[in-house]
Amino acid sequence: MGAIFEDVEIGQEIPRLVKGPITTAHIVRWSAAMENWHRIHFDWHYATQHDGLPDVLVNGSWKQHVMIQLVTDWAGETGWAWKIAFRFRGMNLPGETLTAWGRVTGKEERGRFGVVDLEIGLRNEQGAEGTPGTARVVLPRRGGPPVPYPFDPAVLAG
């Protein structure tokens, strides 16, 4: 079951998502699944000698879907992960374990549903925040209907 609006408290952390340690094989698998041929993700000589990077880089595209998974898992099948925004601020390398996290920063009743704002991010073991962002999730009220699918923001008008 997904979260219920009345149970959510400002400051509360949502369940974290841990991925890793990320190996070069994980990066290669993602690049191939995306058909993304940017060499900094799998060509070690190119990444280190041409671009001067410390190693191949974990794909930003992979990190963004981890962020989306974090929020959609929490919204569950009765809520809706409506908005997710983030910036790519730091690079991540093979060997790192990444933790996606989110914390409730605001909540508001909107018609028959509730809207919850989150700050989200993706940290490595050293605590470096590489992908800071925000999210907005629509949740059902206690005893109320699930958020209709497909989602239409008009349902929040009341």
Added chain:
Amino acid sequence: MAVNHITDAVRALIGLRSDWIEACHPVEASEVRRFFQALMDPNPRYWDAASPAAARYGGPVAPPGFAVHAFRRPPDEIEDPLGADGDPEFDGTSRLVRRGLPRVPVPLRGVLNGGYEYEFFSYPRLGERILCRSAYRDITQREGRSGPMVLIVVEDEYATGGEFRPLLKSVSTLITR
């Protein structure tokens, strides 16, 4: 500012919107499986027609952001993205911002993904086609530590099915430098 990359030709692209472009094939089960396995997210909503999620969505669906990567190399496209005519410095990126939009004529080689803002409405089911139309919202120049950077802000709308059911809207920032 030493060099102004925001020429009239670049400025003319701001606000330009593409037609709807269709991905070269509909959402395939194997493609979705590779996607969620590479993401390490084996949620039954992506593969199990008997899951509670499938009841909500009308069948297994692709992950929420899948459509952003659905525009693959069509089978009749002979140009090989690994090649670039033997240039050993070629980084493997086409620099084509979107299939439906003309290239931005800025002579900067490096490309960085700055970030995304997403708004989700629905998810594509297996077998549904994916369409996208895009626009250059803004193109601006900034001075970075290593010289000028050009920020390209792109708006995308993704839709699916015969009825153009909205999937998501995206605003993304590409940084060239």
Added chain:
Amino acid sequence: MLKVRTVEPEERWFEDFHEGQEFPVITRGPMMVGHQVRWAGACDNYESEFHHDEYVARAQGLPGIILSGPLMASYLLTAVTQWLGRHARLVRFFDQNRGPTMPRDMAHLHGRVRRAYEQDGRCLVELECWITNQRGEVTTPGSALAELPRRPGGGR
């Protein structure tokens, strides 16, 4: 990157092949890490990490990552089907990973007819094929046997 366009093989018949006949050399490369990554993706197989992880490859005593043997074999097999034409029915194909193909190596694909013969009413062409790199070293020796139809109407 040399552009190699693989198109439908030409029309060829049993009478078009004779012992000692050399096929035009097909060159692919320079091979890139991306070729290996794309192959791993096509096979959905990422188990052998020395194919894509420089550190793992060196720890295993290799000079660096090496391209997959079956990838090179598939290039060779594609060349064989091009050389023999669209009517050939491949009976047997064999190849051996003799030397590594590394990123930035070239792959020159060679072929020569060993025998063209009839047996039990079947027209067969046996050929040897091999890949050399830019130093002329044979990395992938192989052979193939194919059955071909006679030219319709007879004669050459």
